[in-house]
Amino acid sequence: MSWVSIDKEKCDSCGLCVGRCVRCFSVKEGEISVEANETNCNLCGHCVALCPTMAITQHKMNMDGFVEYPETVQFDTSQFIQFVRERRSHRNFKKKEIPLNDLETLVDLCRYVPTGSNVQTFEILFVRDPERIKKLSDMNVDFFKEMIDDVEQRAAKLVANGKKIPEDLEYALETVVSRRNLVIARDAGMDPIFHKAPAVMIFHSPKLTSTPKDNCVIAAQTVVLAARTMGLETCYIGLFEAAANSYQPLIEELALPSGHSVYSVLILGYPRLKYLRAVDRKPMKVRWE
Ligand SMILES: Cc1cc2nc3c(=O)[nH]c(=O)nc-3n(C[C@H](O)[C@H](O)[C@H](O)COP(=O)(O)O)c2cc1C
Structure with missing residues (x-):
């Protein structure tokens, strides 16, 4: 059975569905028909969302999820630019718990971000327990500690054997300096990874899926902006990503x-x-064609 059906009583043959999706919809002698299945439909829901007479049903989706907002939201462009410019990375947080309801709203919001081929395969690990956050942070620092030892030992061995240090090892040696500071900070009782934040969101995805990194980053950036509407601020933690995938x-x-x-x-x-003020940035390099 087709995943999508058309109620012939309601359909006025406007053809919007066909124009939007020739993979599933076709017209023969003025009659629109649909055959949607796993080979041609990626559950984008455009057909249902476009149909002016609500003649289309997508049987693989919850039809109650197709919400009809009375008006399209219009943001003032300069206000939106200000909103984006006022976002900064924050690493000092109040000792104040975030209401679970707000966190759930942020999680739910992630369902609506675009994903490559609409795969919707990314997931979120939400960590809120301070002990657990500290443990993960400490393990992250342990990773860097081991990395420093490894990089320095490899370099020392090459030098001792009169060999040239390859470019990638040279680069690793340069980064070791800042990583060593993380170890020093941790040993002094600080949290140089998660900065004692009350919540950590880890976006993960199957490696073998459409655009896994993009999907997670788009969701994360959507959360970054939405969180600001709740009085929350954020910071990306790339340091943890590196360790989480290799340690x-x-x-x-x-x-x-x-x-x-x-x-x-x-x-x-x-x-x-x-x-108190927005920041300056390098001029944007762009090639207009
Ligand atoms: C992908 C990515 C990874 C980042 N990783 C870290 C990190 O591990 N630790 C940290 O303190 N800041 C991290 N940052 C924050 C950047 O340092 C910050 O965005 C940059 O300095 C610009 O400052 P702003 O975000 O306040 O505008 C990261 C930012 C991005 C975009």
């Missing part, structure tokens, strides 16, 4: 579904600091 103890600790990788990580909370 075996951390891989085991996270216990993500098999075949998954971490593609984006956010901390969030109520900010302690208020930036």
